[in-house]
Amino acid sequence: MNKRGLDTMNNIQRLCMEIKDIHLDQSELTVYLLENGLEPYKPYVATSNVNKRSIYLTALQALENLANSPTMMASIRIDDMTASDFYENLMKRIDQLESKIRTMPKSDNPNGSTNFLMFN
Numbered sequence: 238m239n240k241r242g243l244d245t246m247n248n249i250q251r252l253c254m255e256i257k258d259i260h261l262d263q264s265e266l267t268v269y270l271l272e273n274g275l276e277p278y279k280p281y282v283a284t285s286n287v288n289k290r291s292i293y294l295t296a297l298q299a300l301e302n303l304a305n306s307p308t309m310m311a312s313i314r315i316d317d318m319t320a321s322d323f324y325e326n327l328m329k330r331i332d333q334l335e336s337k338i339r340t341m342p343k344s345d346n347p348n349g350s351t352n353f354l355m356f357n
């Protein structure tokens with residue numbers, strides 16, 4: 238428990254928050270997290286740009302895999318939403334995540350520097 242008496246959130250819980258209403262198998266989510274450098278049951282560090290970016294990359298990967306799987310798409314039922322509506326909303330969410338990831342810092346560098354070598 239943390240200082241306020243609340244349990245801290247782990248990476249797999251944070252990922253589930255990011256892909257709300259999409260219920261995937263825990264083992265599948267675990268693989269996605271591991272592929273993006275995160276331990277599923279380690280605490281989520283909200284102040285870390287690296288941790289946050291990895292969660293977004295993992296959510297993007299999970300949603301892209303869902304969008305590319307007609308069988309999984311057909312199995313999802315959401316009240317008053319057609320499959321095409323669901324797919325359109327899914328693609329919008331994928332676009333949002335891609336945009337967010339592109340603009341996020343790739344490190345936890347405190348000065349916010351994004352230096353790179355232009356010439357070699």
